[in-house]
Amino acid sequence: MEIYDLTAHELADLLQRGEMTSEEVTGAIFQRIHDVEPDIQAYVTITEEQAYEAARQVDGERRQGKDLPYLAGVPAGLKDVLCTRGIRTTCSSRMLEHFIPPYSATVVEKLAAAGAVFTGKLNMDEFAMGSSTENSAFFPTHNPWDLSRVPGGSSGGPAAAVAAGEAPYALGTDTGGSIRQPASLCGIVGLKPTYGLVSRYGMVAFASSLDQIGPMTKDVRDCALVLNLIAGYDPLDSTSAPGAGLGAVPDYTAFLTGEIRGLRIGVPREFFGDGLDSAVAEAVKASLGKLAGLGAVVDECSFPHAEYSVPCYYLIAPAEASSNLARYDGVHYGYRAVAENGGAYDLMEMYTNTRSQGFGAEVKRRIMLGTYALSSGYYDAYYLQALKLRTLIRDDFNRLFDQFDAIVSPTSPTPPFRLGEKSDDPLSMYLSDVYTIPVNLAGIPAISIPCGYTDGLPVGLQLMGPVFSEGTLLRIAHAFEQDTPYHQDRAPLKRGHAAVSPAGREGGDSHGRL
Amino acid sequence: MAGYNDRYEVVIGLEVHVELHTRTKAFCSCPNEFGSEPNTNVCPVCMGLPGVLPVINRTVLEYALRAGLALNCEIASFSKFDRKNYYYPDLPKNYQISQYDLPLCRNGYLDVAVDGGERPGARRIGITRVHMEEDAGKLMHGEAGTDYSLVDVNRCGVPLLEIVSEPDLRTPEEARAYLEKLKAILEYIDISDCKMEEGSLRCDANISVRPVGSTVLNPKSEVKNMNSFRAVQHALAGEAERLSAILAEGGQFLLETRGWDEASGLTVQMRIKEEASDYRYFPDPDLVPLVIGPELIDRVRSELPELPAAKQQRFMANYGLPAYDAGVLTGSRALADFYEACVAAYHDQKVVSNWVMGEFLKLLKAHNLEVAASRLTPSHLVAMLKLIDQGTISGKIAKTIFEEMFLSGGRPEEIVKARGLVQISDEGELGAVVRQVLEDHPGVAEDYRNGKEKALTFLVGQVMKATRGQANPQLVNRLIKERV
Numbered sequence: 001m002e003i004y005d006l007t008a009h010e011l012a013d014l015l016q017r018g019e020m021t022s023e024e025v026t027g028a029i030f031q032r033i034h035d036v037e038p039d040i041q042a043y044v045t046i047t048e049e050q051a052y053e054a055a056r057q058v059d060g061e062r063r064q065g066k067d068l069p070y071l072a073g074v075p076a077g078l079k080d081v082l083c084t085r086g087i088r089t090t091c092s093s094r095m096l097e098h099f100i101p102p103y104s105a106t107v108v109e110k111l112a113a114a115g116a117v118f119t120g121k122l123n124m125d126e127f128a129m130g131s132s133t134e135n136s137a138f139f140p141t142h143n144p145w146d147l148s149r150v151p152g153g154s155s156g157g158p159a160a161a162v163a164a165g166e167a168p169y170a171l172g173t174d175t176g177g178s179i180r181q182p183a184s185l186c187g188i189v190g191l192k193p194t195y196g197l198v199s200r201y202g203m204v205a206f207a208s209s210l211d212q213i214g215p216m217t218k219d220v221r222d223c224a225l226v227l228n229l230i231a232g233y234d235p236l237d238s239t240s241a242p243g244a245g246l247g248a249v250p251d252y253t254a255f256l257t258g259e260i261r262g263l264r265i266g267v268p269r270e271f272f273g274d275g276l277d278s279a280v281a282e283a284v285k286a287s288l289g290k291l292a293g294l295g296a297v298v299d300e301c302s303f304p305h306a307e308y309s310v311p312c313y314y315l316i317a318p319a320e321a322s323s324n325l326a327r328y329d330g331v332h333y334g335y336r337a338v339a340e341n342g343g344a345y346d347l348m349e350m351y352t353n354t355r356s357q358g359f360g361a362e363v364k365r366r367i368m369l370g371t372y373a374l375s376s377g378y379y380d381a382y383y384l385q386a387l388k389l390r391t392l393i394r395d396d397f398n399r400l401f402d403q404f405d406a407i408v409s410p411t412s413p414t415p416p417f418r419l420g421e422k423s424d425d426p427l428s429m430y431l432s433d434v435y436t437i438p439v440n441l442a443g444i445p446a447i448s449i450p451c452g453y454t455d456g457l458p459v460g461l462q463l464m465g466p467v468f469s470e471g472t473l474l475r476i477a478h479a480f481e482q483d484t485p486y487h488q489d490r491a492p493l494k495r496g497h498a499a500v501s502p503a504g505r506e507g508g509d510s511h512g513r514l
Numbered sequence: 515m516a517g518y519n520d521r522y523e524v525v526i527g528l529e530v531h532v533e534l535h536t537r538t539k540a541f542c543s544c545p546n547e548f549g550s551e552p553n554t555n556v557c558p559v560c561m562g563l564p565g566v567l568p569v570i571n572r573t574v575l576e577y578a579l580r581a582g583l584a585l586n587c588e589i590a591s592f593s594k595f596d597r598k599n600y601y602y603p604d605l606p607k608n609y610q611i612s613q614y615d616l617p618l619c620r621n622g623y624l625d626v627a628v629d630g631g632e633r634p635g636a637r638r639i640g641i642t643r644v645h646m647e648e649d650a651g652k653l654m655h656g657e658a659g660t661d662y663s664l665v666d667v668n669r670c671g672v673p674l675l676e677i678v679s680e681p682d683l684r685t686p687e688e689a690r691a692y693l694e695k696l697k698a699i700l701e702y703i704d705i706s707d708c709k710m711e712e713g714s715l716r717c718d719a720n721i722s723v724r725p726v727g728s729t730v731l732n733p734k735s736e737v738k739n740m741n742s743f744r745a746v747q748h749a750l751a752g753e754a755e756r757l758s759a760i761l762a763e764g765g766q767f768l769l770e771t772r773g774w775d776e777a778s779g780l781t782v783q784m785r786i787k788e789e790a791s792d793y794r795y796f797p798d799p800d801l802v803p804l805v806i807g808p809e810l811i812d813r814v815r816s817e818l819p820e821l822p823a824a825k826q827q828r829f830m831a832n833y834g835l836p837a838y839d840a841g842v843l844t845g846s847r848a849l850a851d852f853y854e855a856c857v858a859a860y861h862d863q864k865v866v867s868n869w870v871m872g873e874f875l876k877l878l879k880a881h882n883l884e885v886a887a888s889r890l891t892p893s894h895l896v897a898m899l900k901l902i903d904q905g906t907i908s909g910k911i912a913k914t915i916f917e918e919m920f921l922s923g924g925r926p927e928e929i930v931k932a933r934g935l936v937q938i939s940d941e942g943e944l945g946a947v948v949r950q951v952l953e954d955h956p957g958v959a960e961d962y963r964n965g966k967e968k969a970l971t972f973l974v975g976q977v978m979k980a981t982r983g984q985a986n987p988q989l990v991n992r993l994i995k996e997r998v
Contacts, residue, residue: 083564102563204565238568238570238800238801239800323609326599326607327608329601329603332562
């Protein structure tokens with residue numbers, strides 16, 4: 001195996017044993033980035049210089065015998081929705097193409113304090129709205145398993161980077177599946193923590209009541225290690241759970257016992273119905289057999305309101321987004337439209353042109369949807385109804401968790417689709433998240449792990465649990481992983497069939513790299 | 515003055531915004547200060563940068579509870595913040611964090627009497643709601659001919675209370691009295707500077723008119739841009755006249771926003787509201803709902819200072835003051851505190867009341883000063899009263915000394931000494947003056963002997979004149995009587 005193929009904990013062990021320096025590991029990762037980035041296009045901004053500086057700092061401290069956090073010196077990538085002081089944070093939008101935050105997100109501060117070496121900022125669907133990363137205003141990212149296919153989204157950049165060895169691990173964000181679906185499509189592990197477990201401060205908001213930051217890793221142990229670093233109460237986030245809802249944040253690696261005998265796992269039949277690719281269904285069902293073989297008690301169950309999740313989500317998320325994205329108006333920062341004659345627009349023209357030009361089609365579509373849903377006369381019929389549905393969906397989960405320790409489903413109804421395949425069909429794109437969306441609506445945690453292949457493309461298994469059950473989910477995921485080979489597989493960076501030409505992705509890899 | 519009083523009834527409701535004088539802003543830890551250099555009291559949160567989150571300042575909640583309790587409101591056990599969405603360059607997020615359908619306080623009241631105090635004439639004015647919200651920034655428009663405006667974000671996120679009255683006010687004078695009473699209470703509970711000129715207290719008024727006896731609410735005018743209580747009263751009087759004239763002529767009312775123009779003394783139309791603005795309120799998902807337990811309410815209630823009505827009752831009971839005096843003296847916390855500091859050191863409470871209500875308020879008004887800004891101290895006033903009692907100065911001289919103390923902040927003994935204002939109580943010295951006056955006016959002395967009381971007044975006056983007012987009046991009286 002190459003250095004870039006190793007997991008974060010394997011790299012950490014090399015560093016601890018003194019077999020490699022962080023500078024060397026960092027060098028190996030950047031070599032990989034330079035080699036494969038023309039094909040993958042995962043990075044919006046590469047911060048090579050800062051990374052080497054951080055690596056040498058960690059190496060210096062290690063030489064001095066300083067007691068360092070376990071993952072110190074291991075490189076990491078950040079989805080470009082997380083604010084980084086002094087490094088541009090674009091949300092893959094023209095609107096913030098040149099925006100350099102004066103502060104860092106809490107998770108970035110936490111990783112930095114633990115000695116992380118940041119490789120750069122990773123591509124995404126614009127403002128995290130999308131399921132393929134084709135909505136990036138700059139360029140689409142390609143799936144390392146088949147370069148003609150999408151990596152999923154919105155955290156397609158982080159997923160592809162981890163799968164291609166361009167980052168040992170990354171932080172993504174998940175509002176309706178944006179960590180888990182790309183993790184599934186790229187054959188890696190992705191965890192959406194309980195709402196409130198990880199501070200949202202410094203994550204550019206899409207839908208505040210649904211957004212969470214989480215780890216995207218090569219295996220479950222890395223996932224637990226990264227969660228250890230980012231979980232916990234943050235006084236800067238009012239929705240952050242005091243004591244992470246559990247008293248102190250536990251050491252999540254302590255749950256990785258390999259022992260899941262007697263754990264009750266529910267399989268909602270509604271998650272295996274219409275729209276589910278048969279090969280994906282087969283891989284997931286085979287996984288259920290493996291879980292049973294490990295001693296878990298696997299039973300069918302019902303999730304009656306499953307079919308309402310997508311419509312409910314597509315009212316609540318756009319409603320919040322329409323307000324969250326109102327600040328991008330050209331007045332204080334970010335893109336501002338300028339009149340063609342070079343003169344000044346009046347205020348209304350400036351607003352209109354800035355937002356028309358600065359946002360892409362999907363973002364505008366959702367802002368309009370959300371604005372409509374909140375308008376007087378429609379609020380009760382749409383937004384309020386959606387809130388009621390949200391309660392019903394939460395109730396469904398609560399009832400299930402009276403019976404089961406965890407619920408399983410496919411992560412995505414299909415394997416990775418081709419670039420351009422769904423670009424003109426937003427509804428079919430929205431259905432990519434049909435199994436992941438209920439989790440965000442209920443605020444519960446869920447993890448996606450690789451569970452097999454269809455035609456050489458990865459399939460993901462989703463495990464969902466009650467609030468603050470990350471430990472249990474990691475335990476099940478880890479036991480499954482120990483019993484299967486998928487986490488050891490590496491993406492072949494295979495050129496598949498010629499890609500369907502997606503609109504607006506010519507632009508290549510030269511976009512504004514720092 | 516206005517003829518509309520006879521046939522028409524004026525209906526007024528007031529919306530008051532007060533800035534809370536917390537140390538830091540409502541949702542971040544930037545200093546809450548007036549008058550700083552533009553864009554210096556700012557951070558990513560109040561600048562609305564991408565990714566930031568608000569965190570409620572607990573003091574804002576406490577201050578709002580104080581106001582709610584002092585205004586006799588019901589306190590919600592469950593409240594929340596909502597986003598009010600609208601685009602304006604002074605609002606970096608393009609939404610204001612406010613409260614919509616679950617305000618912290620509602621259904622309160624304030625007893626208001628036009629001539630101050632709390633007497634049978636007082637009317638109970640309903641308070642619809644008191645809620646918390648954040649202030650916006652300020653725009654500074656370029657000079658004429660320029661094509662830009664500047665934004666100062668300092669005020670963004672400064673905590674505000676919006677206090678909305680029921681349409682219970684019936685005259686512009688009553689509206690002003692309501693504002694004065696409200697301001698007094700807010701100062702008593704020490705939550706705001708309440709300075710209209712600095713914008714820490716702002717008032718918009720809704721006004722409509724209808725025939726006496728009607729219960730219909732006609733389309734209202736919303737009057738803005740009033741920067742003093744006087745302006746509120748005048749603007750409402752003018753608007754009441756204008757609306758009455760429309761009613762008298764059978765004209766159509768417009769639902770409109772009008773601005774008060776201080777220079778012309780008129781309101782001018784700013785815009786006509788054809789449809790209600792749609793602010794697309796929804797619960798702010800970045801802030802958790804507020805659960806207000808009885809313990810918190812009880813604690814805040816127990817920490818409330820004595821309020822004007824209770825203080826007035828106590829002043830009447832403890833100091834034997836008439837209701838009017840007690841009402842005036844408790845009109846502001848600072849004035850009441852001044853009075854109480856005086857009577858703690860002086861026995862005659864009514865005498866103190868007369869000086870404070872008379873000379874002190876007269877001079878404050880003449881110099882347009884607040885109690886806190888005057889240089890007169892309670893101990894100086896008490897020292898002056900003692901000088902009168904000791905016969906060192908006369909009551910007349912005292913008025914001169916009082917003004918001097920008010921202006922210079924000097925001690926009365928020093929002023930008396932420096933200006934040679936000591937009362938002449940020396941019998942020998944005054945006797946010589948009296949003798950001279952009697953010699954100069956033999957006819958008047960004769961008149962007095964014949965029982966003409968007025969003659970005595972004249973003679974005393976002549977002695978006072980000769981001594982530049984410093985003669986002890988009682989002694990002069992006695993000496994004249996003895997010698998005539």
